Amino acid sequence: MSLLVWNPEWDTGIALIDAQHRILLGQVDVLMTAIHENDVDRHMPSLLAFLADYVDEHFQMEEERMAATGYPGIEGHRAIHDGMRRDVASLVERFEVNSQTLNEEVLDFLMDWLVKHINGEDRRLARHLHQWADANPRTQP
Numbered sequence: 001m002s003l004l005v006w007n008p009e010w011d012t013g014i015a016l017i018d019a020q021h022r023i024l025l026g027q028v029d030v031l032m033t034a035i036h037e038n039d040v041d042r043h044m045p046s047l048l049a050f051l052a053d054y055v056d057e058h059f060q061m062e063e064e065r066m067a068a069t070g071y072p073g074i075e076g077h078r079a080i081h082d083g084m085r086r087d088v089a090s091l092v093e094r095f096e097v098n099s100q101t102l103n104e105e106v107l108d109f110l111m112d113w114l115v116k117h118i119n120g121e122d123r124r125l126a127r128h129l130h131q132w133a134d135a136n137p138r139t140q141p
């Protein structure tokens, strides 16, 4: 059973970004289902391991595209990513100390990511990438 479905408004129209965002949503759904079924302890270690890898790869991919296309909002967007990198590192660290306290916090963090970051910063970036692609039809960022 899926508790969370993709909101088409979250689509950026950039295939790789959307594919990775959907993978993130899948993990949020796993966590929501685990909370619903009172089975978080079994899922949290793999979820946090996933998040640690994900912030590394996904943010780096977005930042490379920003740099390659001269995105004017790069500094602000990267600073937000850096804050989220620190948040994930802190969640991972604190989970090792006390797993019980984190369930709601991890869920809030992920929902904020989906709703605010993807819907805000990432969509602004995508608008820039589309404009850049229109202006540079033969080049891949």
Ligand SMILES: [Fe+2]
Residues within 6 Å of the ligand: 017, 021, 058, 062, 118, 122
């Ligand atoms: Fe993103």
Ligand SMILES: [Fe+2]
Residues within 6 Å of the ligand: 062, 077, 081, 117, 121, 122
């Ligand atoms: Fe982003």
